[in-house]
Amino acid sequence: MFFRQKPGALSDAELLLKFRDSGDLTLVSELFGRYTTMIYGVCVKYLKERDDAKDAVMQVFEKLPGALKAHEIANFKSWLYVTARNHCLMQLRAQKSQPGLYGKKTEELGAQLMENDFLLHQEDESDLESDLSKLENCIKKLDSEQQQCVQLFYLEEKCYRDISTTTGFDLNKVKSYIQNGKRNLKICMEKNE
Numbered sequence: 001m002f003f004r005q006k007p008g009a010l011s012d013a014e015l016l017l018k019f020r021d022s023g024d025l026t027l028v029s030e031l032f033g034r035y036t037t038m039i040y041g042v043c044v045k046y047l048k049e050r051d052d053a054k055d056a057v058m059q060v061f062e063k064l065p066g067a068l069k070a071h072e073i074a075n076f077k078s079w080l081y082v083t084a085r086n087h088c089l090m091q092l093r094a095q096k097s098q099p100g101l102y103g104k105k106t107e108e109l110g111a112q113l114m115e116n117d118f119l120l121h122q123e124d125e126s127d128l129e130s131d132l133s134k135l136e137n138c139i140k141k142l143d144s145e146q147q148q149c150v151q152l153f154y155l156e157e158k159c160y161r162d163i164s165t166t167t168g169f170d171l172n173k174v175k176s177y178i179q180n181g182k183r184n185l186k187i188c189m190e191k192n193e
Helices: 012-022 025-033 037-048 050-071 077-097 102-112 124-143 144-155 160-167 171-193
Strands: none
Touching: 012 025, 012 050, 012 077, 025 037, 025 050, 037 050, 037 077, 037 102, 037 160, 050 077, 050 171, 144 171, 160 171
8 A cells, every 4th residue: 555645744855844843753753654664664675574674663763863863865765765774784784793693684685685696605704705805896897887877876875866966977878877787797796706
């Protein structure tokens, strides 16, 4: 089911502005409530366990008031999605650093993020380090346009429009550079295995 604002309801931007002015936490609750289902879906996708996902949703909500005051947010929904995803990734990294918890969750996450299975067969961290080094080398081999767009999109998490504005490339060119760069990275990584 998709969220539809009631006629006359405040937009996300208006709610953000009101919250910054008043500090009223009910405004944060209303804003977060619009996207709770999306955030839960993100958390289930990364954490796999429903109980862990529910906990993560609550943790993201608890951090929200401070984060909303600390950051300038242009698109709340996109920002919240990235915030929830990053929260889940940090949890997975923390689990990885704890003895006995390095395993299936982290490996599955790596495969999802890279859309490549080279992380599924890691025996230890030195192999992971080696693959990250290979990835860096492969990025350097991309055409400069592809390299620039891939880094902005994946490493700096910028959207197509922002990349187009930053680089001066046409929006369709940005999409093409990212798609071709991703394909070339996959080919390079497979060659180096």
